[in-house]
Structures are given as structure tokens and as C-alpha cells.
Amino acid sequence: MIKRALxxxxxxxxxxxxLFAQPPQSPARDQYVxxxxxxxxxxxxxxxxxxxxxxxxxxIAMLYLFSIWRRIGKVEEDMQVLARRQKDAAR
Amino acid sequence: xxxxxLPLLVVATLMFAYAPVMIAQxxxxxxxxxxxxxxxxxxxxxxxxxxxIGISALGGIWFIFKNDKRGDWYAVAAxxxxxxxxxxxxxxGPLWAYKxxxxxxxWDAKLTIAFLLExxxxxxxxxxxxxxxxxxxxxxxxxxxxxxxxPFVYYAVxxxxxxxxxxxxxxxxxxxxxxxxxxxxxxxxxxxxxxxxQRARLERMRSTLDELYVAEDD
Amino acid sequence: xxxxFKVALLVLRKDFDIEVRSYEILSTTIFFAVSCVLIFxxxxxxxxxxxxxxxxxxxxLWIAVAFAGLLALGRVFERERYGETLRALLLAPAPRPAxxxxxxxxxxxxxxxxxxxxxxxxxxxxxxxxxxxALPLTGLLVTGTIGFAAVGTLFAAMLVRSRAREVMLPIxxxxxTIPVLIGGVWGTAALLGEEPAVPVAMMWxxxxxxxxxxxxxLALWTFEPLMTE
Numbered sequence: 001m002i003k004r005a006l007x008x009x010x011x012x013x014x015x016x017x018x019l020f021a022q023p024p025q026s027p028a029r030d031q032y033v034x035x036x037x038x039x040x041x042x043x044x045x046x047x048x049x050x051x052x053x054x055x056x057x058x059x060i061a062m063l064y065l066f067s068i069w070r071r072i073g074k075v076e077e078d079m080q081v082l083a084r085r086q087k088d089a090a091r
Numbered sequence: 092x093x094x095x096x097l098p099l100l101v102v103a104t105l106m107f108a109y110a111p112v113m114i115a116q117x118x119x120x121x122x123x124x125x126x127x128x129x130x131x132x133x134x135x136x137x138x139x140x141x142x143x144i145g146i147s148a149l150g151g152i153w154f155i156f157k158n159d160k161r162g163d164w165y166a167v168a169a170x171x172x173x174x175x176x177x178x179x180x181x182x183x184g185p186l187w188a189y190k191x192x193x194x195x196x197x198w199d200a201k202l203t204i205a206f207l208l209e210x211x212x213x214x215x216x217x218x219x220x221x222x223x224x225x226x227x228x229x230x231x232x233x234x235x236x237x238x239x240x241x242p243f244v245y246y247a248v249x250x251x252x253x254x255x256x257x258x259x260x261x262x263x264x265x266x267x268x269x270x271x272x273x274x275x276x277x278x279x280x281x282x283x284x285x286x287x288x289q290r291a292r293l294e295r296m297r298s299t300l301d302e303l304y305v306a307e308d309d
Numbered sequence: 310x311x312x313x314f315k316v317a318l319l320v321l322r323k324d325f326d327i328e329v330r331s332y333e334i335l336s337t338t339i340f341f342a343v344s345c346v347l348i349f350x351x352x353x354x355x356x357x358x359x360x361x362x363x364x365x366x367x368x369x370l371w372i373a374v375a376f377a378g379l380l381a382l383g384r385v386f387e388r389e390r391y392g393e394t395l396r397a398l399l400l401a402p403a404p405r406p407a408x409x410x411x412x413x414x415x416x417x418x419x420x421x422x423x424x425x426x427x428x429x430x431x432x433x434x435x436x437x438x439x440x441x442x443a444l445p446l447t448g449l450l451v452t453g454t455i456g457f458a459a460v461g462t463l464f465a466a467m468l469v470r471s472r473a474r475e476v477m478l479p480i481x482x483x484x485x486t487i488p489v490l491i492g493g494v495w496g497t498a499a500l501l502g503e504e505p506a507v508p509v510a511m512m513w514x515x516x517x518x519x520x521x522x523x524x525x526x527l528a529l530w531t532f533e534p535l536m537t538e
Contacts, residue, residue, distance in 0.1 A: 198354060210347075221472070221477070222472065228467065229468065
């Protein structure tokens with residue numbers, strides 16, 4: 001019984017604390033003002049370009065590294081085939 | 092020597108992972124704000140490409156004057172890596188330009204010569220692939236002429252009126268941007284070295300394989 | 310007797326299957342086409358402006374030089390290759406770079422003769438006052454031709470024994486010599502514009518001359534080791 005009361009008090013206290021812990025807010029906007037055109041600096045946001053540029057660099061580097069890895073794998077495979085053939089021939 | 096590769100790869104990966112942190116902390120530029128931060132990948136790409144071209148030309152010279160096959164391995168490896176970094180530079184540039192200048196591309200002096208440089212080394216790779224015997228020596232000549240073009244790319248802004256930012260931007264970088272920039276340059280050059288190393292290793296393996304085939308026929 | 314079209318399709322199918330393994334013809338052709346478009350664009354478009362009247366005769370002149378030059382260069386070592394006298398030439402007790410210079414002079418003279426015909430023809434067809442500016446134009450043509458021929462002769466020599474020789478020459482040559490062509494076109498266009506600007510043409514001539522020095526030096530340096538076949 002006491003446990004339940006304590007739990008209830010605890011939850012209430014936490015809620016009150018969060019309510020009062022809000023940062024001071026500017027007076028609420030009472031009107032949204034529409035504009036027809038974005039100001040020039042906002043018309044084409046930069047972030048997609050920056051992200052695209054960085055992704056491009058990563059992707060290109062990864063693709064190239066992968067292509068090297070695949071080609072090395074092929075040469076190693078050929079070497080193994082050759083080694084096997086020579087072993088068979090030597091027998 | 093081979094054992095150094097994996098730790099260096101880890102270092103390079105970590106540098107690339109950390110680079111966005113440094114770049115995000117760098118100061119904004121006063122006219123282009125966030126967009127200017129493409130510079131931290133764009134300029135180092137071109138630095139890496141020019142360096143790779145230098146390595147390719149040097150490798151080619153070593154090959155044709157000393158008749159040492161190893162020079163040719165590094166020549167072709169560096170040329171391929173140079174083309175790759177060129178693709179990076181030619182991708183990041185127009186992405187930046189589209190927002191900054193309104194057009195993704197313009198045929199001004201610097202961009203034109205840079206594009207021609209990329210074409211020269213694509214031609215290098217085409218020659219290696221389809222040229223048949225003797226194309227290893229000829230490609231050394233191509234790389235050398237390509238190297239002769241590099242100063243023109245760099246100094247084009249001084250010789251002609253061009254829309255591209257001037258060379259003075261890099262030496263005059265303020266402390267807030269300088270660290271991130273040179274960190275990126277170092278990361279890109281490290282990546283370039285690792286890629287050339289591995290690609291040259293592929294050439295060495297192919298050479299060994301050829302010798303094995305020849306030995307088998309005997 | 311199999312039908313006409315069936316045979317045609319079989320031939321196509323065979324070539325297609327071979328091509329798909331290496332994409333040799335496709336990639337070299339596409340690259341060459343891109344180079345051509347670039348040459349035309351540099352000859353006619355400057356800094357994003359539309360085609361202006363002075364650029365057209367200048368562009369046509371230098372494009373004609375570029376393509377005629379390609380033909381001349383393709384043939385410069387033809388007789389040696391056909392007669393298999395290349396080895397004899399290389400065994401001769403003469404400094405190798407001298408062979409290069411001799412061939413280079415031959416190509417340059419052929420191109421000069423061609424230009425002697427081209428300039429009046431273009432001046433006539435395009436109503437361009439090229440002949441009025443004969444002196445600065447000669448300077449441009451001399452320096453530009455030497456630069457183009459210097460690189461071309463070296464590459465033609467190297468490609469003598471190469472397969473896919475004919476397509477490799479323009480593919481290798483054009484990216485490196487397009488700056489020479491651009492310099493020639495813009496220098497010539499400066500002479501033909503509304504206000505002819507001889508100093509601008511002289512500036513381009515000077516730039517072409519510096520290209521010449523670099524290219525000829527590099528070619529002389531690398532000819533010897535590259536020609537040890």
C-alpha cells in the first residue's frame with residue numbers, strides 16, 4: 001500500500017518536474033505570415049549536395065577497392081589451377 | 092612490408108570516418124556556408140590525382156630508361172588510381188558548382204584542362220587494354236605528356252580569367268578551416284598510396300602468372 | 310542455301326558475341342566520338358557564350374588541320390612498316406632522335422602545304438579576312454602545327470607495331486593536343502573579331518610556342534628508349 005502511494009507520488013513529482021523544467025519559451029506566435037518566394041539562400045538547400053558529394057567519394061573509392069579485390073581473386077584462382085595442373089603433370 | 096597494409100587500411104578508414112567530425116567542426120565560410128564544406132573532399136581528390144599522375148609518369152620513366160618491369164607496375168597502377176580520383180573530383184566539383192554558380196559545368200580554362208587530363212589517362216587505360224604488345228612503353232610516354240599538362244591545370248587561374256576559385260584560397264586558409272583541410276589531404280594521400288600499392292600488387296601477380304604459364308609451356 | 314537475312318544475322322551474332330567479351334570497338338569508338346564533340350565544342354563555344362561569327366572560320370581551319378594532321382600522322386611510318394625497313398632505320402648508326410626530327414619535319418611540311426591551301430579556301434568560303442592578318446596568322450599556324458605534329462609523330466612512331474593502331478592514335482593524341490587546338494582557334498578568332506586584337510593573338514602564339522618547347526623536348530628525350538624494338 002505504501003509502495004503504491006510512494007510510486008504514485010514519485011510519478012507525480014517527475015511529471016511536475018518535467019513540466020516546470022521547460023526552457024523559457026518565446027511568446028507563442030499568433031500569426032503565420034506566408035511568403036511567396038523563399039529567400040535566395042534557402043531556395044536550393046545545400047545539405048543534399050554536400051551529402052551527395054561525400055557519398056560519391058565513398059562509393060567510388062569502395063567500388064574501386066572492390067574491383068581490385070575481385071581481380072586479385074581471379075589471378076589467385078588462375079594460379080591455383082596452374083599449380084594443380086603442374087602437380088598432376090609431375091606425377 | 093605486406094603486414095603494414097592492414098594496419099594502414101585501418102588508419103585510413105578511421106581517418107575517413109573522423110573527417111566528417113573535423114569538417115563539421117570547421118568554421119563556415121562567409122558566402123557559401125555549408126556548401127563550401129565540399130572543398131574538404133573536392134580539393135584533396137585533385138591533389139591525390141596529381142600525385143598519382145606524378146607517380147605514374149615516374150614509374151613509366153623508370154620502366155623505359157632502366158628496363159625494370161616494376162616501374163611499369165606502378166605506372167599502370169597509379170594511372171588507374173588517378174582516373175578514379177579524377178572521377179571523384181569531376182563528381183564533387185559539379186555538385187558544388189550547381190549550387191554555387193548555378194551551372195554544373197562550364198568550359199573555362201581550368202575545368203577544360205582538368206577534364207582533358209582525365210581523358211588523357213582514360214586513353215592511357217584504353218591503350219593498355221587494347222594496344223597489344225609494346226603498349227607498356229608507349230603508355231609511359233602518354234603519362235609523361237599528361238604530367239606536363241598538370242601545371243597548366245593548377246596555374247590556369249593565374250593565366251586566364253576563370254570562374255573557379257583562385258589558388259590563393261588554400262595557403263590563406265584560416266586556423267578554423269586549416270586543420271580539417273590538411274587532415275583530409277593526408278587521408279586522401281594515404282588512401283591513394285594504399286590503392287596504388289594494392290593495384291601494383293595485382294600487376295606483380297599477373298606478371299608471376301605469365302611467367303608460370305611460359306614455364307609450363309617449356 | 311540459307312536465306313540472305315539468316316546469314317546476315319549469323320554474321321552479326323558472331324561479331325556481337327566476340328565484342329561482348331572485351332567491348333574493344335565500343336569503348337574506343339565512344340571515346341573517339343567524345344573527343345570529336347569536344348574538339349568541335351572548343352572550336353565554336355567560348356566560356357558558355359553562343360557561337361559567334363568570328364569563331365566559325367577559325368574553328369573550321371583548326372579542325373581541318375587536326376583531322377588532316379591525323380591522316381598525315383597515320384601514314385608517317387607507313388612505308389617503314391609495309392616494307393619492314395623499320396629495323397634497318399633503327400640499326401643505322403645515327404642518333405635516334407635525329408630520326409624523330411626528320412620524320413617530324415616531314416609531317417610539318419605536309420601540314421604547311423595543306424594549310425597553304427586551307428587558309429585561302431576558308432577565307433573565300435566564310436568571307437573571313439584571314440589573308441589580311443597573314444603575318445600573325447602564320448605565327449599561330451607555325452607554332453600550333455609544330456606542337457600538334459611533335460606529339461603526333463612520337464605517338465605514331467610508338468604505335469607502329471601496336472594493334473588497333475589506327476584508333477589508338479586519335480584517342481591518345483587528341484586529349485593532349487586539344488589545348489594546342491584551342492590556343493590556335495582562340496588566337497585566330499581574336500584576329501577575326503569585331504575589333505581585331507593582334508596582341509591577344511600574339512599572347513596565344515607565345516603560349517603555343519611554350520607548348521612546342523615542352524612537347525619537342527619531351528619527345529626528344531623519350532624517343533630513344535621508346536623505340537628500342
